[in-house]
Amino acid sequence: MSIERHDTKARMSRAVIHHGVAYLCGQVAGPDARHGDITEQTESMLARVDALLEEIGSNRKRLLSATVYLKNPGDVGAMNAVWDAWVPEGHAPARTCVCAALPANELLVEITVTAAVDG
Template identity: 40%
Template sequence: MAIRRLAEEQRLSGAVVAGGMIWLAGQVADDATLDTEGQTADILRQIDALLADAGTDKRALVSIQIVLADIGDAPAMNRAWDAWLDPAQKPARMTIQAPLVNPDWKVEITGVALAPR
């Protein structure tokens, strides 16, 4: 079976394409000084880029998991999410609160998408 690793870093790949699926690593904002809405928009831009690298787009997303450092920031995160989302192609989604590795990060998003055939 072929495995394709995208946006490889020291400890992880930004995404892995295998078995007809695209597995996204947890994405965090490039600019941790942004507010929750800004960090979310930045992360969604990164997800768009990873999916494009894999030959697809957000319409192929099957599932998304969102981690907020503070669940009270959900409305700000949802503003960026709603602006980005294709309302005809909504993935399953979960949102939880948990501490993130960098205390300046407010959001981390991971997900799974179908790979193009």
């Protein structure tokens, strides 16, 4: 089975699909939300996950795993409130949430996900 890469640049691809599993690159809030609070950034980030999943033929009901990176540990409650409303009931992926330095100072949250795709 081949490896399918989407929107490949010099450093990374936005998504890589192999054996029916999609590996998405880290997603952060869009430019319009990058100076917002954790709720706004999480909503924007998850909307970007939705768009990328749709682009590759998957959706949030097909999530397998997620790793959430938070800049501030005190933001976990507000991030979880958005996450809980976003994940379809009965379709929660395996998830890890860690605190980490993020690539831009204004970013409060980043996520990487894997999802099943038809192939």
